[in-house]
Amino acid sequence: MKINIIRILSFSVLLSVLASCEKNDNGGGNLVVTTQTVRDLPGDTILGINTATGQPYGAGKYTFYSLENNKVVSSADSATAKWDIGFRGTTIITNSGNSGPGQGGGFVFTGLFDDLKTIPADSTFRTDNAPTSYAITSGSNRGWYVYNAPVNLVTAIPGRVLVIRTGSGKFAKVEILNYYKGGVTPATTDSDDIKLRRQRFFTFRFTYQPNGTKSF
Amino acid sequence: MRFFSLFIILCCGFSALAQTPLPKDSLNPVDMDEVVVTATRSERLLGNTAVPVTLIRQQMIRQSGSLRLNDILGEQTGLFITQGFGRGVQMQGLSPDYTLILLDGEPLIGRMGGVLDLTRLTVGNIRKIEIVKGPSSSLYGSEALAGVINIITDGSGQRKLTADARYGRFNSTDLSVDGATRLGRVRLTGFVNYNSTQGYSLLPNSIQKTVEPYWRLTGQQSIAYDISDRTHFKASFRQHHEDIVNSIVVQNLGSQLLSKGKELNNDYNITPSLSHRFSDRIKTTLRGYGSEFSSRQLLDVAGAANSYNDRFRQRFIRIEDQTDINLGEAFSLNIGGGHILETVRSNRYDSLETERRNTIDYAFLQQEWRATDRFIITGGVRYDRNATYASVWSPKLAVQFRPKSNLRLNASVGRGFKAPDFRQLYLNFTNIAAGSYSVFGSLVAGEEIRRLQADGQIDQVLPAFGLLQDLKPETSTGLNVGLQYDLKPGWQAKLNIFRNDIENLILTDIIAYKKNGGQIFSYLNVAEAFTQGVEVEMTAKSFKKLDVSGGYQFLITADKSVLEEIRGGRVFKRDVSTGISSQLDRSAYAGLPGRSKHMANLKVFYGSESDRWTANLRVIWRSRWGTSDLDGNGLINRDDEFARGYLQVNLAGGFRVNRMLHLMAGIDNLFNYSDPYNLPGQPGINPFLRLSLKNPGKKDNQLSIK
Numbered sequence: 001m002k003i004n005i006i007r008i009l010s011f012s013v014l015l016s017v018l019a020s021c022e023k024n025d026n027g028g029g030n031l032v033v034t035t036q037t038v039r040d041l042p043g044d045t046i047l048g049i050n051t052a053t054g055q056p057y058g059a060g061k062y063t064f065y066s067l068e069n070n071k072v073v074s075s076a077d078s079a080t081a082k083w084d085i086g087f088r089g090t091t092i093i094t095n096s097g098n099s100g101p102g103q104g105g106g107f108v109f110t111g112l113f114d115d116l117k118t119i120p121a122d123s124t125f126r127t128d129n130a131p132t133s134y135a136i137t138s139g140s141n142r143g144w145y146v147y148n149a150p151v152n153l154v155t156a157i158p159g160r161v162l163v164i165r166t167g168s169g170k171f172a173k174v175e176i177l178n179y180y181k182g183g184v185t186p187a188t189t190d191s192d193d194i195k196l197r198r199q200r201f202f203t204f205r206f207t208y209q210p211n212g213t214k215s216f
Numbered sequence: 217m218r219f220f221s222l223f224i225i226l227c228c229g230f231s232a233l234a235q236t237p238l239p240k241d242s243l244n245p246v247d248m249d250e251v252v253v254t255a256t257r258s259e260r261l262l263g264n265t266a267v268p269v270t271l272i273r274q275q276m277i278r279q280s281g282s283l284r285l286n287d288i289l290g291e292q293t294g295l296f297i298t299q300g301f302g303r304g305v306q307m308q309g310l311s312p313d314y315t316l317i318l319l320d321g322e323p324l325i326g327r328m329g330g331v332l333d334l335t336r337l338t339v340g341n342i343r344k345i346e347i348v349k350g351p352s353s354s355l356y357g358s359e360a361l362a363g364v365i366n367i368i369t370d371g372s373g374q375r376k377l378t379a380d381a382r383y384g385r386f387n388s389t390d391l392s393v394d395g396a397t398r399l400g401r402v403r404l405t406g407f408v409n410y411n412s413t414q415g416y417s418l419l420p421n422s423i424q425k426t427v428e429p430y431w432r433l434t435g436q437q438s439i440a441y442d443i444s445d446r447t448h449f450k451a452s453f454r455q456h457h458e459d460i461v462n463s464i465v466v467q468n469l470g471s472q473l474l475s476k477g478k479e480l481n482n483d484y485n486i487t488p489s490l491s492h493r494f495s496d497r498i499k500t501t502l503r504g505y506g507s508e509f510s511s512r513q514l515l516d517v518a519g520a521a522n523s524y525n526d527r528f529r530q531r532f533i534r535i536e537d538q539t540d541i542n543l544g545e546a547f548s549l550n551i552g553g554g555h556i557l558e559t560v561r562s563n564r565y566d567s568l569e570t571e572r573r574n575t576i577d578y579a580f581l582q583q584e585w586r587a588t589d590r591f592i593i594t595g596g597v598r599y600d601r602n603a604t605y606a607s608v609w610s611p612k613l614a615v616q617f618r619p620k621s622n623l624r625l626n627a628s629v630g631r632g633f634k635a636p637d638f639r640q641l642y643l644n645f646t647n648i649a650a651g652s653y654s655v656f657g658s659l660v661a662g663e664e665i666r667r668l669q670a671d672g673q674i675d676q677v678l679p680a681f682g683l684l685q686d687l688k689p690e691t692s693t694g695l696n697v698g699l700q701y702d703l704k705p706g707w708q709a710k711l712n713i714f715r716n717d718i719e720n721l722i723l724t725d726i727i728a729y730k731k732n733g734g735q736i737f738s739y740l741n742v743a744e745a746f747t748q749g750v751e752v753e754m755t756a757k758s759f760k761k762l763d764v765s766g767g768y769q770f771l772i773t774a775d776k777s778v779l780e781e782i783r784g785g786r787v788f789k790r791d792v793s794t795g796i797s798s799q800l801d802r803s804a805y806a807g808l809p810g811r812s813k814h815m816a817n818l819k820v821f822y823g824s825e826s827d828r829w830t831a832n833l834r835v836i837w838r839s840r841w842g843t844s845d846l847d848g849n850g851l852i853n854r855d856d857e858f859a860r861g862y863l864q865v866n867l868a869g870g871f872r873v874n875r876m877l878h879l880m881a882g883i884d885n886l887f888n889y890s891d892p893y894n895l896p897g898q899p900g901i902n903p904f905l906r907l908s909l910k911n912p913g914k915k916d917n918q919l920s921i922k
Contacts, residue, residue, distance in 0.1 A: 133676075138733065159786075188893070203795060
């Protein structure tokens with residue numbers, strides 16, 4: 001079996017102080033929360049198409065990610081609280097319920113990433129009950145993405161923020177920016193082949209609040 | 217080449233017969249004394265209808281070299297030919313589902329996905345086409361929401377025999393023979409048309425053709441018998457068969473799977489009618505109508521053991537009576553009513569054994585009051601009582617005022633409706649390959665969900681499920697306000713402003729999720745939308761034999777619930793390069809997909825003094841139109857979500873060799889415009905040749921209105 005070497009992620013503190021980095025002084029501390037962007041994180045990339053069902057398939061493995069440390073967590077640590085979210089195709093898991101032993105959870109917030117300054121007090125954090133339900137609701141037009149069948153493309157719905165409770169019970173907000181390699185959705189006229197090979201590469205930005213509060 | 221020999225034979229036959237040239241006729245019916253029937257279901261002068269009516273005459277259809285109905289409709293102001301489920305017509309920004317297509321006053325059936333494929337209709341025997349814009353359900357019932365297109369074939373019975381052959385690119389062949397004769401009190405017509413193409417590919421190296429080969433055969437016959445001066449009997453028959461190659465290619469990381477099959481469609485129409493004039497004031501017409509449409513799709517799926525076999529059969533039987541009463545000079549009345557039985561059998565719904573049926577009883581009344589020479593008021597109402605869905609009232613009021621003899625001001629307001637179709641009521645479809653989604657008609661969804669729940673297959677039932685109820689017909693309130701101004705004989709300007717407010721729009725909505733992630737859709741009356749715009753048309757006969765006309769439509773559409781969401785700040789867009797979301801402004805929302813904001817046409821027709829030579833140039837332009845959402849908000853707002861606007865130029869010229877033989881050559885789409893993704897039906901430049909033979913008969917060859 002081909003094992004993809006997980007790409008070294010180019011994370012960049014791209015948001016300059018002036019432009020978009022949220023600098024908040026929370027709870028009297030001097031912690032500065034920053035927004036980071038992760039590019040081309042593979043989440044179970046396509047190996048082929050099942051000729052019987054016509055459905056594409058990958059290795060079936062999640063890519064685990066720690067928002068706290070801003071890095072990929074080895075799948076050997078999948079049964080620990082070290083990771084916060086996991087990616088496998090369009091399914092995104094949190095370190096909660098039957099997905100992991102952590103204190104995780106989450107929900108999909110409708111609104112702009114920058115406008116979400118405090119997680120509303122009355123929010124309900126959901127937990128995973130794979131494979132029937134996930135904290136981050138799976139399914140086209142149900143959670144964070146929409147699948148456009150005629151053009152065979154997956155698009156992250158704009159104005160959707162994944163509110164994440166991390167493995168260690170802290171809070172973060174995540175916006176999926178793109179599902180395709182290089183952060184560029186293929187053209188509708190590109191071949192299905194290109195659309196398959198380039199998909200399942202996540203580009204997302206996130207803000208992690210290490211002090212345990214729900215404000216960013 | 218075999219067609220050529222057919223022509224030699226026909227030539228010989230024709231040359232024996234005497235010839236008289238047809239009278240010269242104007243192409244553009246600026247003459248307001250032309251009689252039209254569709255606007256009021258009774259004969260009216262074109263100038264005396266208070267609703268927008270467009271008339272396309274045979275001469276224009278012939279000189280344009282059109283073959284199928286979509287060819288000629290696509291060149292008319294404000295009409296947009298849609299692609300998908302064949303070719304449909306979008307009128308006043310409303311989808312093809314909402315325009316009623318009549319053949320000699322009777323509705324055509326066999327819509328697929330709501331679209332009546334216009335390529336099923338040849339224009340070879342059409343005498344004229346009347347297009348009425350705005351709701352006309354007060355007279356015609358369901359589907360007459362955006363408007364009505366009435367194709368009127370030549371049943372006048374004037375002796376004639378014509379034959380046409382057209383040959384164009386991709387071995388596209390069209391052959392027609394049309395004849396009519398009179399035997400005492402009996403008038404007979406017969407028409408046959410054959411149309412075929414080898415198809416074409418717009419994408420190089422593709423196994424699957426953009427348009428696959430097909431052939432079609434249409435026959436139409438009529439018999440009319442004048443039982444007495446007051447009593448007339450008429451019956452017409454039409455048969456249509458089409459045979460279309462069907463192939464589907466599935467890509468699999470470099471390898472291609474090809475599935476091959478066929479689509480076979482048949483339709484039959486029978487239209488007997490009996491009319492009797494009791495006196496100068498009262499006339500009644502009893503009409504029967506039977507139509508059947510059947511479709512069969514066969515596909516040998518690559519790698520699958522069983523071939524796919526889809527069957528569909530629809531029947532429509534109607535009996536109707538209409539009585540026209542003149543109450544003196546100023547009043548006239550049309551009263552009518554009828555009964556419709558509609559049935560469908562399909563393995564898409566259930567099994568072929570189960571027949572789904574609906575019956576409709578209806579009555580209508582229309583009254584016209586000519587208050588003065590300058591003022592006409594027409595009011596009408598119709599009631600349709602349906603067995604399987606909610607009943608509906610359709611009122612209409614139209615007013616015409618002529619402040620001056622050359623200026624007409626028109627205003628009309630009416631309600632139109634479209635009944636839920638069988639698909640929306642009974643569809644029972646599960647796609648196992650593509651994500652295991654299901655679509656259930658509103659009348660079967662409840663039962664199916666309960667069945668799946670009992671099987672433990674349902675993950676979640678959504679609130680939309682609770683909204684499932686008897687579907688209401690989709691309704692629209694349409695307003696048309698316009699004027700016609702005759703500058704001088706042959707010169708005319710027309711303006712029409714329209715607004716259509718559509719309610720109870722039926723859309724598919726997700727009602728439940730299956731445990732395997734599959735979505736379950738059904739049909740709900742959920743949406744409201746509007747279309748509004750302005751249409752301008754000008755016609756000028758600038759020289760003796762030069763007809764110039766032009767038209768323009770400006771159109772704005774929107775889904776009202778989307779507007780509300782935008783106002784509430786709940787709609788977002790995503791920047792292509794940064795991927796960052798932001799709020800969507802009202803100005804960025806382009807309205808309903810598939811609508812061009814601007815559409816225009818310009819036509820120049822020339823005929824030489826002797827009428828021996830004719831030539832014409834037709835230019836059609838439409839601005840970009842929304843095709844597919846790409847930034848995930850379900851709306852058309854980004855530049856890459858539009859198909860490019862385009863200009864199409866068509867040229868044709870004719871030469872009358874002698875009284876019998878006429879030659880024509882033309883080039884459709886002179887500048888070879890094509891867009892394989894958004895205009896698969898546009899093959900690029902298409903030169904053609906046509907040969908016509910005619911014998912208009914010894915006498916009475918002048919077209920007259922019956």
